[in-house]
Amino acid sequence: MRLSADPSTSPTDYDFTHDIRVRFVETDAMGIVHHSNYLHYFEETRVAYLREIGHPFTEWREAGLESPVLESFVQYRKPLEFDDLMTVHLHLAEVTRATFQMAYLITVAGPDGVAQVRATGVTVHGCVTTQGRPTRLPAWLVTMGAD
Amino acid sequence: MRLSADPSTSPTDYDFTHDIRVRFVETDAMGIVHHSNYLHYFEETRVAYLREIGHPFTEWREAGLESPVLESFVQYRKPLEFDDLMTVHLHLAEVTRATFQMAYLITVAGPDGVAQVRATGVTVHGCVTTQGRPTRLPAWLVTMGAD
Amino acid sequence: MRLSADPSTSPTDYDFTHDIRVRFVETDAMGIVHHSNYLHYFEETRVAYLREIGHPFTEWREAGLESPVLESFVQYRKPLEFDDLMTVHLHLAEVTRATFQMAYLITVAGPDGVAQVRATGVTVHGCVTTQGRPTRLPAWLVTMGAD
Amino acid sequence: MRLSADPSTSPTDYDFTHDIRVRFVETDAMGIVHHSNYLHYFEETRVAYLREIGHPFTEWREAGLESPVLESFVQYRKPLEFDDLMTVHLHLAEVTRATFQMAYLITVAGPDGVAQVRATGVTVHGCVTTQGRPTRLPAWLVTMGAD
16 A cells, blocks of 8 residues: 555645535435545546646646556545535645655535535555556656655 | 437337446435436447447457447436346447447336336447547448348 | 427527536546536536526425436537536526426637537426425426426 | 555455446546546445345345445556456455445456456445434344454
């Protein structure tokens, strides 16, 4: 297991936020969001983060690079329901020459406006060429990790 | 609208059957299968049919061809629920030089063993190269349509 | 087939618009958005429309009503790709005492800023109690259809 | 993190196997199976396992019980591709009064017939009433964990 990041439940420990509203299709017969969809929320937020910092995913793909997910972890703390407006918090957690980790926190504003924790998670990514051969991370990403 | 096939509710009007069990993830908060998943069931059946007749989808892709969906129609007649074991019936309905239509019927065996109709549908497909340029259908498919 | 609406390709024929960005998970190995996801885009837009007009889906559900999809039709005109920012246009097309139809148009702004048509579609909905028994549409919806 | 099971890469360490063929919709624009779908494969296998041991998920639901996922972990070792016929191996890994863990291994037969490891994973489950209140696991499950 490469996964080492321990995702905080405090929003202030994260660098970036992105809002997503739960779609009806994402619910299941338990009346809550199906657990597999959290990985979609993390991915949408990761894509929004990379765009925000000026290195959109489309740039990676044009450069012949992909960042496949090597490991994923999700802790489901309190269910999300249909139409919930969640905030996904993201933090670039660990960077080596070959992999990087993203930590995530999902919150929903409670009736009192205070953020309630719904889930935390981590994804570990590698870097491969579009032919699927492992390669080094882009230099800018390694530099970010050194901060 | 290219779609012209009128999918029968009689299993005997179909050429091929394929069994699929409903996954929990495919249900929604109404407690039934979400309507978008029927297109997944049709696709899985189409792939199984092409394998059965000796022209698997992988052969298409190795030949540099894709058969994108141009139109889809689904009529939801009675809900599918979690764990239902459905039979998807498929019929190659219309073939021109550039497009083909597949008709579908989904049934579930009732308590008396008699097939209950759950849904019908149609997909219309074209043929494109992997670069996305429209091209003629494979000759064997045009021949099948002439039968 | 109850479906009778003929979805226009002109944005000016629609009442409401909603923007959605394509998620990576929504693409398939053809490199384009999988055809089943268009039904998710229609649904997200339908939910946003009902919220906008003051009758959110959550109100329906609290009143013990659901509006299941009876039929769906999609015409895929030009593929959507990862990260495309689409506009989904919606129009309440037909209302009877027991069913209503929504028509949809999906566009993406081209390099010149002009909206390019990507897809059109229709969904037909009924109204059922949470026990699944068909019932009349809410009065406000029948009234809207009379306009 | 409750997750403690360390999923083995050896098929002989597992109790149950279930075969699943990759659907086209499950692929993404990298040409491989999207990472979120592995949770669907685990779930389908879990449902098949519970049916096999005589305690189908439908029995749980009729008894007013659900077994929500509290945590999930997936290690993606080698991509799955469209049409791959995978074997999902499952092992009941840890059982307490309130939670149980399932470990998973996904393999695909290589050209030589030898199973190639594609992924491993773990899900941690609780037990709740259909009203969402945490409750004890069914006695038979606690007993199985004691073996």
